[in-house]
Amino acid sequence: MELHPGDATVLRWSSSSFLTPITCSKKVLNEQKHEKWRRPPWFCRAAEKIAEKVSKGLQKASNNELSRILRTEAAIKAIERKASSKKHKNLWPKAVLEALDEAIKGSRWESALKIFGLLRKQHWYEPRCQTYTKLLMMLGKCRKVKQASLLFDVMLSDGLRPTIDVYTALVNVYGLSGLFDQAFSTIDDMKSVYDCQPDVHTYSILISCCIKHRRFDLIRQILADMSYLGIKCNAVIYNTMIDGYGKAKLFELMEKLLSEMIESVTCLPDVFTLNSFIWSYGNCGKIEKMERWYEEFQLMGVRPDERTFNILIRSYGKAAMYEKMESVLNFMKKRFISLTVVTFNTIIDIFGRAGNIEKMDTLFLKMKHEGMKPSTVTYCSLVNAYSKAGKLYRVNSILRQVENSDVVLDTPFFNCIISAYGRVGDVDKMNKLFLLMKEKNCEPDNITFATMIQAYNAQGMIEAAQDVESEMSAAKDSSRVFLPI
Secondary structure (H helix, E strand, C coil), X not given: CCCCCCCCCCCCCCCCCCCCCCCCCCHHHHHHHHHHCCCCHHHHHHHHHHHHHHHHHHHHHHHHHHHHHHHHHHHHHHHHHHHCCCCCCCCXXXXXXXXXXXXXXXXXXXXXXXXXXXXXXXXXXXXXXXXXXXXXXXXXXXXXXXXXXXHHHHHHHCCCCCCHHHHHHHHHHHHHCCCHHHHHHHHHHHHCCCCCCCCHHHHHHHHHHHHHCCXXXXXXXXXXXHHHHCCCCCHHHHHHHHHHHHHCCCHHHHHHHHHHHHHHCCCCCCHHXXXXXXXXXXXXXXXXXHHHHHHHHHHCCCCCCHHHHHHHHHHHHHCCCHHHHHHHHHHHHHCCCCCCHHHHHHHHHHHHHCCCHHHHHHHHHHHHHCCCCCXXXXXXXXXXXXXXXXXXXXXXXXXXXXXXXXXXCCHHHHHHHHHHHHHCCCXXXXXXXHHHHHHCCCCCCHHHHHHHHHHHHHCXXXXXXXXXXXXXXXXXXXXXXXXXX
């Protein structure tokens, strides 16, 4: 299968049919017209110069990105070192605030809290609820409940009154960690403060947390609470619930919510609703239903976006319907919809899972040739495919590529590559990668520890497996944090 235009079958962007064959009757005439025109030599030379400039521009952009990452890392480390000292109490505000902002964006919670501690020591420091809100949201994302509770106490000691945003961030912390009793208790605390009543944003975050933890039993209670306070569901809440029900394969509830959206008039379905529907049906192989709902949404006037096409490609690829997958790609090309990194990642993963290594490698080279920078998702797909195909030497090649690039490594990538070496019993390499993971400030998670324990047990290294279990328990129980109070 070739991934290029030339097929007479395309996706018709209309409400009459999802996949309708269209015969391109003017194709031959158009080809004859193109054959009569020959590019002059000056045109070719100009095209070569433009291509050269684009290549240099991409290289320069990559170098600039790497330089920015290195500067950011250096700035954060420099501020961290000063945070450990009691001398620095009148630092330049911009340097401290930028370092804090970058640490929060990167979810480096330990660095962020150290820098925040340094910030509070400065003579020019003025406590602000916005800063606490950002830190709490970050801690929620990192599932650091104890640190968030301590931070909330520090905010109170600074003489600040919690705002709606602060309370909402605290609800997010408890909700993401699955501590719904505390989350609902925080909502009750909000109700007791006259100017901090929970709003639609607070409830949308709580519902999102319930969906992520599959606590659908709590949804009705939340909706009843909203109704009592006179808060109506908006499009965000509807789409969050539809997406959650769809991923849980609760299709009846999903379609019922869609009917409610249409009847509400004020919250009509949009492209997010469309994407949730086709992902839900496509992911479990219900291709006909996926195509029918795609057509229904077009009748409602909802137009697809890039993510819609990526979902279609993934669904067809997962069902091994490669001709339809190619039709979507051809349609995108004819509509001048550029392939993104996500699109390439999706196709690479499809062929990798199918064991078509040659096609996967071709697409990976094409991706880089078109100026797309591979992400950790790309490399994870490649590593998984090579590992399953028994081509571990190719995994070594991927490691070298990553080391020589500016890709920011994350925990899923290390989990993937540790699993690859653990599967073949190369525990020495696995241990080295585990140490590298810590050097790169990527926190091991349950998947990391489980993978290593399984690998050690398979090799009969019982003591090593027990050591990893002890480290996993220590990581869970650890609550050490820098918080000046």
